[in-house]
Amino acid sequence: MRRSLVAAFALCLSAGGVRAQEPAKLPAAEPIKLDVVNDSLPKSLTATPGNAEAGKKVFLTRTLGNCLACHQVTSLKSEEFHGEFGPSLDGVAGRYTEAQLRLIVADPKRVFTDTVMPAFFKNDGLSRVRPEFVGKSILTAAQVEDVIAFLKTLN
Amino acid sequence: MAPRYVGLAAAIALAASVATAALAQDAERKGIPAPPGHVFNTIISGYQFRSKETRALQDDDLENPGFLAVERAADAWKKAEGSEGKSCMSCHGQPETSMKGVGATMPKWDDKLKKPVNLEQRINICRVEHMKAEPWKFKSRELTDMTTFVKYQSHGMPVAVKTDGPMSPWFERGKQTYYTRYGQLDLACASCHERNNGKFMRADFLSQGQTNGFPTYRLRDQRVVPLHERFEGCMFDVRAEPFKPLSDEFLALELYVAWRGIGLPVETPSVRN
Numbered sequence: 088m089r090r091s092l093v094a095a096f097a098l099c100l101s102a103g104g105v106r107a108q109e110p111a112k113l114p115a116a117e118p119i120k121l122d123v124v125n126d127s128l129p130k131s132l133t134a135t136p137g138n139a140e141a142g143k144k145v146f147l148t149r150t151l152g153n154c155l156a157c158h159q160v161t162s163l164k165s166e167e168f169h170g171e172f173g174p175s176l177d178g179v180a181g182r183y184t185e186a187q188l189r190l191i192v193a194d195p196k197r198v199f200t201d202t203v204m205p206a207f208f209k210n211d212g213l214s215r216v217r218p219e220f221v222g223k224s225i226l227t228a229a230q231v232e233d234v235i236a237f238l239k240t241l242n
Numbered sequence: 243m244a245p246r247y248v249g250l251a252a253a254i255a256l257a258a259s260v261a262t263a264a265l266a267q268d269a270e271r272k273g274i275p276a277p278p279g280h281v282f283n284t285i286i287s288g289y290q291f292r293s294k295e296t297r298a299l300q301d302d303d304l305e306n307p308g309f310l311a312v313e314r315a316a317d318a319w320k321k322a323e324g325s326e327g328k329s330c331m332s333c334h335g336q337p338e339t340s341m342k343g344v345g346a347t348m349p350k351w352d353d354k355l356k357k358p359v360n361l362e363q364r365i366n367i368c369r370v371e372h373m374k375a376e377p378w379k380f381k382s383r384e385l386t387d388m389t390t391f392v393k394y395q396s397h398g399m400p401v402a403v404k405t406d407g408p409m410s411p412w413f414e415r416g417k418q419t420y421y422t423r424y425g426q427l428d429l430a431c432a433s434c435h436e437r438n439n440g441k442f443m444r445a446d447f448l449s450q451g452q453t454n455g456f457p458t459y460r461l462r463d464q465r466v467v468p469l470h471e472r473f474e475g476c477m478f479d480v481r482a483e484p485f486k487p488l489s490d491e492f493l494a495l496e497l498y499v500a501w502r503g504i505g506l507p508v509e510t511p512s513v514r515n
Contacts, residue, residue: 156444171441203433205426213428215483220426 118211119224123195127186128193132208132228142237145230152226154235157204158239172203180242188238192231207231274505282450287506291440291449292514296461297430300513308459308511311383311466315391318384324375330388333372335345336439337395345393346508347402349497358412358493361389362468380487386397386468390457393510400507401454403500414476416498419491425482431499434476446515451476452503453496455512469496 122130131137146152147166155163157172183191191198193208220230226234275288289297300306321338322329334340349358352367359367365388366377367387378385405413423430434443435451442448456469473495477484485491 153444168442168444170443172438172443202436203429205428208512212425213426214402214422215480216426217478217483220481223426225426 117222119209121190121208123190123197124186126190126198127184128189129186131232132189132193133232135229135232137229137232137234137236139233139236139240142230142233142235145226145234146237151230152207154234176238176241178242180239181193184236185239188235189231192226192234192238207234277504280504281502285452285503285506286439286450287454287503287509287510288449288452288514289455289509291447296513296515300455300509301513304515306459306511307464308457308466309385310513311340311390311457311459312394314383317388318388319391324369324373326372328372328373331438333368337391340390341395343396343399345510346399347404348393349403349493349500351404351407356408357490358409358497360469360488360493360496361392362470363493365389375434381464381468381471386457386466389468390466390511393457393508396508397510398507400505401500401503403497403504405497405501409497412497413501414492415491416494416496418496419485420498424477425480426468427480427482429480430440431476431495450502451499452506453499454503454506455509455514456513457510458512460514465512 123129143163144151146154147158147163154176155166155169157170159169159171159175159177161175161177163169179188187198191204194206195202195204196206205225208224208228208231210222210224271283271286271290273284273290276282276285289300292300300308303309316337319330322332330337345361348364349360350364351357352359352364362380362385365385369375370377378388387515403409420431431451434448439450453469456472457464457466458466458472459465468487470492473492474484474487485495
């Protein structure tokens with residue numbers, strides 16, 4: 088039987104990390120600070136550019152981005168179950184700059200007030216976080232950059 | 243018992259197919275009009291969001307595996323336990339009459355404890371105080387069976403919780419919890435069950451998160467699941483530390499969520515994936 092989507096959210100992050108071997112950029116306990124400029128994040132979160140192929144995996148992996156749980160993407164049609172919470176991401180690269188996409192993924196509440204989309208690069212200001220996730224962001228900086236690289240292919 | 247398992251196997255197999263989800267989407271979702279000042283215009287049972295097969299399984303008393311819990315508890319009802327040598331039946335007689343409508347009005351204010359109690363707590367109060375027996379553990383088969391059995395005596399009756407008087411601070415507290423975002427995913431009950439019900443979220447149609455079918459037989463777990471376990475699961479899935487089952491927080495939440503489904507017919511034992 089298929090597990091429910093939300094059950095999939097529940098798995099431990101370390102279990103399927105695409106780049107689990109990379110150490111996190113920041114010590115877990117320190118709050119992540121974002122250099123927001125005009126509703127965007129112009130500066131890359133890493134020294135190396137993101138990898139679209141790796142980003143696609145992060146996008147699809149239920150314990151990581153799990154983006155398809157809420158979004159639809161035509162080029163990923165072969166994947167089952169596209170969610171309806173958020174808009175289709177087809178052509179999203181044409182709607183936003185890379186810097187805007189970076190902020191949307193890192194902390195979407197700064198762009199869409201009161202959105203249900205989780206912040207993927209934020210590790211404080213949250214309530215009753217399960218102990219194993221305290222002080223950790225859903226994605227690492229490298230994984231965010233990979234997802235951005237993948238989003239840039241959606242034009 | 244054989245037909246029960248045939249139906250069950252079919253539902254499990256079908257739950258795994260995408261076609262099932264498409265069928266549920268096409269189905270018209272019937273609800274009841276909400277009273278003035280309610281959050282919804284139409285209050286809709288979780289039943290309406292499930293696949294045709296799952297609904298058929300719930301509708302067939304012979305195949306619905308939740309009825310095994312009802313049958314087990316019907317025996318337990320008559321069984322004397324504890325140092326007083328009493329059974330539920332010794333004091334309450336025929337459950338069809340004494341327990342009729344009770345489950346539909348839970349949680350209820352308890353004058354002695356000065357707080358609301360739900361069905362699980364009420365049953366354990368009787369065990370401890372009136373029978374001098376050990377309380378049943380939360381999630382134990384015995385407690386969930388008996389809760390299902392008592393709630394079943396209200397089958398088809400409208401959910402009718404009282405939220406005024408001493409209940410009103412508890413109602414407000416439950417409401418507060420319902421709209422608070424929790425966990426690493428930072429989602430509130432309302433993020434999913436109010437803003438996004440009716441939408442597809444990967445493998446599941448989001449319902450209004452109603453409680454009229456609880457305890458519910460979950461195909462995934464292959465057992466009857468009590469309401470606070472579902473609450474725990476929904477919090478756990480957003481990577482939050484859930485409140486404890488039967489805690490004041492979950493009692494307040496149970497009261498508030500029951501009000502969100504006011505007037506829905508009790509469906510216990512319902513079947514869900």
